[in-house]
Amino acid sequence: MKEADKRTIIDELRERLAGSEKSYDLSAVDRAIETACRAHSGQCRASGEEYVCHPLRVAGILVELGMDSETIVAALLHDVVEDTDWTLDGVSRQFGPDVAALVDGVTKIGKLPFTTREEQQAENARKLLLAMSQDIRVIIIKLADRLHNMRTSEGWEEQKRRDKAKETMDIYAPLAHRLGIRTVKEELEDLSLRILDPVAYQEIEEALALREEERARFLETIKSRVRGRLSDYQMEPYVEGRVKSITGIYRKMYIHGKAFDEIYDVYAVRVIVDNVTDCYNVLGLIHDLFRPIPNRFKDYISTPKANMYQSLHTTVISKEKIPFEVQIRTWEMHYTAEYGVAAHWKYKLGIQRRDKLEERLAWVRQFIENQKDVDDAEDIVRSIKTDLSPEDVFVLTPKGDVISLPVGSTVIDFAYTIHSAVGNRMVGAKVDGRIVSLDYEVRTGEIVEVLTTAAPGHGPSRDWLNIVRTGEARNKIRAWFKKERREENVQQGRAELERELARNGIRLPDDQMGEFLLTQCKKQHCDTMEDFYAAIGYGGVLLSRIMPRLKEDYLRMVKAEDIPPERLVTAPPRHHNNGGVIIDDMDNCLVKFARCCNPVPGDDIIGFITRGYGVSVHQRDCVNVPKDLAMAEEPERWVRVSWEEEIREEFKATLHIDAADRRALLADITTQLASMHVMIHAINAREPKDGSAVMLVTVGVNGLEHLHSVITRLSRIDGVRRIERRNQ
Ligand code: MN
Numbered sequence: 001m002k003e004a005d006k007r008t009i010i011d012e013l014r015e016r017l018a019g020s021e022k023s024y025d026l027s028a029v030d031r032a033i034e035t036a037c038r039a040h041s042g043q044c045r046a047s048g049e050e051y052v053c054h055p056l057r058v059a060g061i062l063v064e065l066g067m068d069s070e071t072i073v074a075a076l077l078h079d080v081v082e083d084t085d086w087t088l089d090g091v092s093r094q095f096g097p098d099v100a101a102l103v104d105g106v107t108k109i110g111k112l113p114f115t116t117r118e119e120q121q122a123e124n125a126r127k128l129l130l131a132m133s134q135d136i137r138v139i140i141i142k143l144a145d146r147l148h149n150m151r152t153s154e155g156w157e158e159q160k161r162r163d164k165a166k167e168t169m170d171i172y173a174p175l176a177h178r179l180g181i182r183t184v185k186e187e188l189e190d191l192s193l194r195i196l197d198p199v200a201y202q203e204i205e206e207a208l209a210l211r212e213e214e215r216a217r218f219l220e221t222i223k224s225r226v227r228g229r230l231s232d233y234q235m236e237p238y239v240e241g242r243v244k245s246i247t248g249i250y251r252k253m254y255i256h257g258k259a260f261d262e263i264y265d266v267y268a269v270r271v272i273v274d275n276v277t278d279c280y281n282v283l284g285l286i287h288d289l290f291r292p293i294p295n296r297f298k299d300y301i302s303t304p305k306a307n308m309y310q311s312l313h314t315t316v317i318s319k320e321k322i323p324f325e326v327q328i329r330t331w332e333m334h335y336t337a338e339y340g341v342a343a344h345w346k347y348k349l350g351i352q353r354r355d356k357l358e359e360r361l362a363w364v365r366q367f368i369e370n371q372k373d374v375d376d377a378e379d380i381v382r383s384i385k386t387d388l389s390p391e392d393v394f395v396l397t398p399k400g401d402v403i404s405l406p407v408g409s410t411v412i413d414f415a416y417t418i419h420s421a422v423g424n425r426m427v428g429a430k431v432d433g434r435i436v437s438l439d440y441e442v443r444t445g446e447i448v449e450v451l452t453t454a455a456p457g458h459g460p461s462r463d464w465l466n467i468v469r470t471g472e473a474r475n476k477i478r479a480w481f482k483k484e485r486r487e488e489n490v491q492q493g494r495a496e497l498e499r500e501l502a503r504n505g506i507r508l509p510d511d512q513m514g515e516f517l518l519t520q521c522k523k524q525h526c527d528t529m530e531d532f533y534a535a536i537g538y539g540g541v542l543l544s545r546i547m548p549r550l551k552e553d554y555l556r557m558v559k560a561e562d563i564p565p566e567r568l569v570t571a572p573p574r575h576h577n578n579g580g581v582i583i584d585d586m587d588n589c590l591v592k593f594a595r596c597c598n599p600v601p602g603d604d605i606i607g608f609i610t611r612g613y614g615v616s617v618h619q620r621d622c623v624n625v626p627k628d629l630a631m632a633e634e635p636e637r638w639v640r641v642s643w644e645e646e647i648r649e650e651f652k653a654t655l656h657i658d659a660a661d662r663r664a665l666l667a668d669i670t671t672q673l674a675s676m677h678v679m680i681h682a683i684n685a686r687e688p689k690d691g692s693a694v695m696l697v698t699v700g701v702n703g704l705e706h707l708h709s710v711i712t713r714l715s716r717i718d719g720v721r722r723i724e725r726r727n728q
Pocket of ligand 1: 054078079145
């Protein structure tokens with residue numbers, strides 16, 4: 001049976017190659033198939049399948065992505081050097097140095113599995129990115145490799161599945177997004193989400209009225225109905241459509257706090273026409289063909305968005321009663337929407353867009369550049385996560401150059417992106433001609449001008465480290481302090497260290513303290529105490545990172561030297577990794593709080609043993625908990641849980657606030673919460689047309705009693721009519 005499988009996969013691969021528009025070097029591919037089969041013969045995957053099926057499938061994915069012969073050949077051979085007695089030289093002799101270089105790149109990335117330890121992860125990510133900057137095809141092969149592994153992850157043990165899923169979500173899916181490979185990105189995300197949050201994944205799956213294949217078919221029918229009707233009017237527009245991925249829906253629900261029913265763009269169809277008049281004509285025809293949902297029509301053509309985005313948006317209902325969004329725009333509007341404002345000018349001027357791959361490579365190279373002189377691993381991880389985050393803003397210099405920054409970047413980030421000298425001399429900024437504060441967050445389409453001074457000795461302020469968003473700006477600011485302000489760094493570092501020592505209750509007689517700190521200083525590879533203070537001052541040594549170890553050392557020393565009890569610090573608070581919940585008959589079990597009902601201490605609760613992630617804790621009266629457990633589908637999965645006596649964690653609760661709308665209502669609510677030191681996690685506000693305001697505020701509380709006092713205080717705010725805790 002195994003042999004037959006392999007044969008089928010090979011036949012499929014050959015068919016795809018033959019059917020492709022590209023002309024492939026079929027003899028090289030055939031030789032690579034032969035080689036892979038021979039080299040891997042006798043090896044099996046965790047699934048029991050013959051090993052060679054894996055490289056064959058990976059090659060298949062890459063053919064679908066339209067990759068070239070060398071990439072396909074390298075994909076077929078990507079595991080032979082690692083797992084068989086083939087050498088890189090052998091590959092090079094048989095298939096050429098380029099293929100060998102690709103195989104080498106993929107092997108190197110694969111050799112360094114990410115672990116949950118951040119330094120390790122960062123180190124590997126750096127190598128991965130380095131490899132990527134040499135030849136982007138290495139990353140594309142790696143993405144296809146990861147995709148096939150995630151597709152066949154059933155055979156792995158649970159922890160490995162979760163680790164790989166996390167890594168895929170954090171590193172690979174964002175990379176696929178950056179490279180513009182949407183299908184791969186979405187599939188990687190969905191496969192990971194299914195492992196990381198199986199409950200939510202399944203909920204969304206079930207909420208989608210149609211199954212996966214049906215969703216694609218539904219979209220096709222809609223597209224052809226639109227095309228058909230338009231062709232009756234001699235219009236032949238370009239029509240494309242997409243189904244929102246499960247992860248896309250998940251984000252809307254859990255990040256933007258939308259209910260499933262409020263997501264109208266699960267299906268979306270885009271119609272692109274030649275001129276503005278046709279946009280409105282098409283809109284009329286669409287509204288004639290499908291029933292529009294009231295209040296869902298938006299004319300961004302007559303009123304463009306701030307970032308110059310233009311389109312007509314409407315939501316209509318198919319005859320199957322499924323709503324879908326339709327976007328109608330011209331080609332010019334389309335380029336602006338897809339490639340940002342820069343494309344708009346280029347389109348107008350008739351300039352061809354730069355080669356996409358080249359642009360992406362440039363990004364990768366720049367990214368590597370910024371990492372070079374960072375020596376703190378945590379920073380690298382942070383940079384990767386922010387710099388790879390799927391949303392960017394594009395802002396313009398006064399000269400019209402487009403600068404891309406991660407969402408949330410400030411004018412200071414902008415200045416340092418232009419040049420460190422610009423950042424270091426910055427005294428202020430203008431956005432669209434208006435003076436703004438330095439923590440102003442830039443938005444797509446804005447023109448940003450940095451105001452600088454030539455005054456000698458001028459430099460950045462330490463506060464900026466808390467304002468900037470990009471790792472690049474942070475590193476450059478630190479570099480300046482390291483170089484220019486030795487005296488100040490020493491002072492600052494000493495003060496910071498003293499403050500932290502006091503805060504942690506670390507007290508010793510002076511001589512002992514001196515000795516103790518000198519040991520810590522050596523541990524950070526500093527020669528003198530002064531160097532140590534300076535390093536803390538400019539941020540080369542992060543106190544937040546070294547304090548836990550320092551405290552441990554201190555406690556050990558105190559214990560060993562039997563220092564009198566009045567000098568002892570209180571032990572650090574016990575760390576609950578179980579969220580303050582006790583599960584009957586189970587120790588050390590992973591616990592998460594169900595997002596459907598967000599239980600807080602004091603609530604009556606119950607646990608459900610999930611397949612993917614320990615125990616999920618619900619409120620007893622949550623709609624997702626069967627009323628009669630004996631009648632539940634899998635009664636053995638429901639377990640008794642209770643709250644611990646002493647809980648130090650924070651819990652999220654969502655409040656539904658109904659109020660008469662007035663000015664500054666939201667400000668009063670947030671001020672009240674701030675005065676109670678209640679953390680706000682999310683706010684969603686809606687204004688129904690009747691002069692009322694409806695808000696969903698997610699706050700952090702330490703239990704039911706705390707929650708009730710928050711509700712009481714908020715209820716006293718002028719205009720607030722009703723506050724309810726929301727479970728869904
Ligand atoms: Mn592989």
